[in-house]
Amino acid sequence: MAVFGSRVAVLEKRIYRDSRLRGVAFTTICVGAATGIGLAAHRLTRDRPIARTVVTAAATWAVLGGTTLAKEGVHMAGSLEAGDLAAARERLPHLCGRDPSRLDESELARATVESIAENTSDAVVAPLFWGAVAGVPGLLAYRAINTLDAMVGHRSPRYNRFGWASARLDDVANFVPARLTGLLTSALAPVAGGSPRRALAALRRDGHRHPSPNAGRCEAAFAGALGVRLGGVNDYGGRLEHRPELGDGPRPAVADVRRSVRLARAVSLSAVALAVGARLLRRA
Known part of the structure; x- marks a missing residue:
């Protein structure tokens, strides 16, 4: 997807105007191109199950970001x-776009937990969902949409x-x-030592309070599962x-970072199982 990002950057320089109409054209071209490549791969491997499996596996590997x-x-x-705050501040831009220069230990932990929560959906669950729904075209189209939103x-x-x-398409x-x-x-939630009931309560009560219609659902559920308070x-x-604040309890501590990673891995593995099961059911 790095190649896609570089091509998008070139197109942006050529097509950019401070205009919604230009933005719609830009988005349509980029997502249409990625979807077209996926459709071509789908048709070329229609009667070649081994090739279809290889292409699907390659596309899935290219778009998933759970391991990273x-x-x-x-x-x-x-x-x-x-206790190396300098190293942590230097690392934070790999996860999110916040300015880490003045963040203390607690705020660095909060930023990490929130980023892991949101990106568990963006980097794993969402591409798997669209792959289960629409195969390779769905995988590539979603990754194109998400890349454009980030750029x-x-x-x-x-x-x-x-x-x-x-942004709206994302x-x-x-x-x-x-x-x-x-x-x-x-x-x-029990994977991270939390309570499903508490996590679900935070999701239902606080998920809609976030300015993003989607990120808040992920962050609120993680906050409830970890027993911490996110937002600020x-x-x-x-x-x-x-x-707005999401969840109850103290601000995230250093130990909560590893708990969030453990929870994200469990969610990712469950999403893989669900996606594979959905594709098998469709074939059946």
């Missing part, structure tokens, strides 16, 4: 456990209009997967965003 997410979480946990979907003077279509694509992530997180003021390079 867990690895970054473990790195952050190690730095925080060692141009954030609120800033440059992308407020141009990135509108990419909201639609993640609507079901985010809620599935919340439910899986609640069910698997986030600094994105001088742009401050005040997020």
Whole structure:
């Protein structure tokens, strides 16, 4: 997907205008191209089951980011456990876009837990969901949508209009997967020493309070499962965003980072099992 990102960046330079219409055209071209490649691969392997399996496996490997997410979480946990805040601050941009320069241990832990919660859906559950629904075209289309949202979907003077279509399309694509992530997180809360009832209560009570229609579901469920309180003021390079509090209990501590990684891995494995089961049922 790095190749896709570089091509998108080139196209953006050529097509960019501070206009929603240009943004719609940009999004349509990028997502259409990725979907077209997926459809071509689907048709070329229609009567070749071994080739279809290889292509599906390759596409799935290319779009999933669960292993990288867990690895970054473990790195952050190690730095925080060692008391090396400089290393943790240097590592945080691998997980999110917040300014880490003034974050203390607790805020670094909170940022990590929130990023792991949201990205468990974005990097694992959502692509698997769309792969189960639409095969290789669904996998590639979703990853294109999510990549565009990361590149141009954030609120800033440059992308407020141009990135509108990419951001809204990402909201639609993640609507079901985010809620599935919340439910899986609640069910698997005991993996992190939590309570399914408490996680589900936080999901139902607080999930809608987040400014994102989807991220809040994931973060609220993780907060309930871990027994912590997420949300607060986030600094994105001088742009401050005040997020509502999600869950009850204390702010995340260093130990909660590894618990969140363990929970994310369990949710990811469950999502894999569900996706495989759904595809087998469709074939049957």
